[in-house]
Amino acid sequence: MGDTAENGTAAQHGDGRRAGAEPGPGPGPGxxxxxxxxxxxxxxxxxxxxxxxxxxxxxxxxLARPGFLGTLRERLALLDAAAGVYDLDESADLYGDGVVGALEERVAGLLGTEAAAFFPTGTMAQQVALRCWAGRTGSPVVALHGLSHPEVHERNAFSRVSGLRPVRVTGEPRMPTAAEVRDFEEPFGALMLELPLRDAGFVLPAWEELTGVVDAARERDAVVHFDGARLWECTVHFGRPLEEIAALADSVYVSFYKSLDGFGGAALAGPATLVDEAKAWRHRYGGNVFQQFPTALSALIGLERELPxxxxxxxxxxxxxxxxxxxxxxxxxxxxxxxxxxxxxxxxxxxxxxxxxxxxxxxxxxxxxxxxxxxxxxxxxxxxxxxxxxxxxxxxxxxxxxxxxxxxxxxxxxxxxxxxxxxxx
Known part of the structure; x- marks a missing residue:
């Protein structure tokens, strides 16, 4: 999923007011x-x-105390651990060097990819990734689930901003099947899979089902992109390490705040040539921010503390x-x-x-x-x-x-x- 910040959490929803229900006071205990x-x-x-x-x-x-609900003082206190993950006597980052570059190397190492690029949001990272793949495949069509984050939470960004044309493989509250991908009636250049599929209940396929879906996309000469905002926690279900899961896809997006409790940010990981092009598009999209060391440090802390x-x-x-x-x-x-x-x-x-x-x-x-x-x-x-x-x-x-x-x-x-x-x- 992209970066609609935990929109099922206290930060976003209205507690039933969508349905017009505004409960009144109950009896008092006095x-x-x-x-x-x-x-x-x-x-x-x-x-x-x-x-x-x-x-x-x-x-x-x-049961959970999400950091993003904390006070400014509490959030800044997270950086007290920064000296344990990076040399604070080094110069601050400028346009993605320094600590940002170190974070990118760490993510590429964890996912077993050639390179990774830091992005301020997952929404931007995925648009850029799929735009780059569209240029390579010659097709702007992205096959995805009807409940995937870009379809539900991103205001049609794929089509409105990036010239992509999303098509829905299925809208059922489960992961797409290999048969659905193989037999889909329209050609597509990329298949995007959200792992786990949040709006269906944070569901994942079995490992054999996932590999079957990937194989079906390859049979159609399509690339595979993982929306892995929460990929970090999929290892238990799949019984596989992160690098083996990521290796199924041509590119992977991961988030730094959903499970790692960072201040925000995301990374796009994949082949070095794709990542280089993605960095150029990141600049065009306005994502090459002057300094991002607080977010990058919080992500490194999350990888150190929360990931294990x-x-x-x-x-x-x-x-x-x-x-x-x-x-x-x-x-x-x-x-x-x-x-x-x-x-x-x-x-x-x-x-x-x-x-x-x-x-x-x-x-x-x-x-x-x-x-x-x-x-x-x-x-x-x-x-x-x-x-x-x-x-x-x-x-x-x-x-x-x-x-x-x-x-x-x-x-x-x-x-x-x-x-x-x-x-x-």
Whole structure:
């Protein structure tokens, strides 16, 4: 995915307000109700998104504490570790040299590619990559999934800005199959695969399925580009190292903030000739920024600190997902889904049969009143009486036992009005 910054997180969504649901105050716990009602009226005057962010920032117990929700002071404190990843007595970078160049070399080494180029955003990196491939293949057509990030979150940037023509191989909430790629009715010059496919539930294919899809594209003389914004955490599911996964593609984009907790930024990795051309287009697109050392340093810190821990997060996310499923069922929710049932990465979806606004209010109240934020992200309406949220598991989540998750799920369900439950047909 590109760089719509974690748009399922507290930073972006509106907690059910899309569906027109603006929950009102509930009953107060005071003896006569009046003091509590007054406090709740004051609380409910704040936008739900604002309350959610504040509650999740202050909650002692969360499953993930994304750095981008921190204060400026907290974010700057990340650079206290910079001396451990780069020589701070060297000159600052100018237009991509110095520490930026060191970051590019590190990424190329991790992914096993000839070279890599730093970009300020993934949106820019992927447009440039596919524009370069279009020049080589002679085709501006990019085959991709209908739920891929450029199709859903980037305002038609491929076609409006870069002269590319995206075509959708499938819109099903799963990865494309080899047969769909092989039998697609239109010619295309490049196949873009998002690994994992975030809007379908952070899903990944089996290794054999992925290699089959790549082979099908090659049979059509198409190049393969990986939208690997979250590629870093795919090694557990595939049972393969990063360089083996990246080797399947002709080019790969990776993000530095989604899982590595950097300030931002991205890299495009691939053959040296492609990367050289990409750097020229980066300049044309306005991405050759004068100095980017804070972002580059934060990325190097993320590669040092977070990258080695991602497998641990993925493993524990599976514990959290199983406990959530058990806790929701034990609390009497008429229907619930954790998707995927066994998470492919350390992120997954939870679907519940309630209006989005009702779930959002219950989640925020639980965080405000107990200091435990089980559901820290927005709830999106997916139909009448049906909504989903994304659950992330990071370092903070490792402190949760399965029993902790079940207890938090039961407390959350107690805050849901029974009349709101709707079991999907």
């Amino acid at each position: 003896a006569d109700g009046e003091p509590a009602r007054g406090a709740e009226r004051e609380r409910d005057r704040k936008p739900l998104r604002e309350r959610r962010i504040a509650a999740c920032r202050s909650a002692p117990r969360v 821990r991602l497998p641990e997060y993925v493993t524990h996310a599976r514990v959290v997902a199983a406990a959530l499923r058990e806790g929701l069922a034990g609390a009497g929710v008429p229907w619930a889904r954790v998707h995927p049932e066994v998470p492919h990465t350390h992120d997954f979806q939870v679907w519940l049969p309630y209006e989005a606004g009702v779930l959002a209010e219950a989640a925020v109240r639980a965080a405000e009143e107990t200091g435990t934020a089980l559901f820290a992200n927005a709830w999106d309406a997916k139909g009448p009486g049906l909504a989903l949220t994304e659950v992330y598991v990071r370092a903070a989540g490792l402190e949760w036992t399965a029993a902790d998750v079940r207890a938090a799920a039961a407390d959350f369900v107690r805050r849901l009005p029974e009349a709101e439950a709707r079991k999907p047909a």
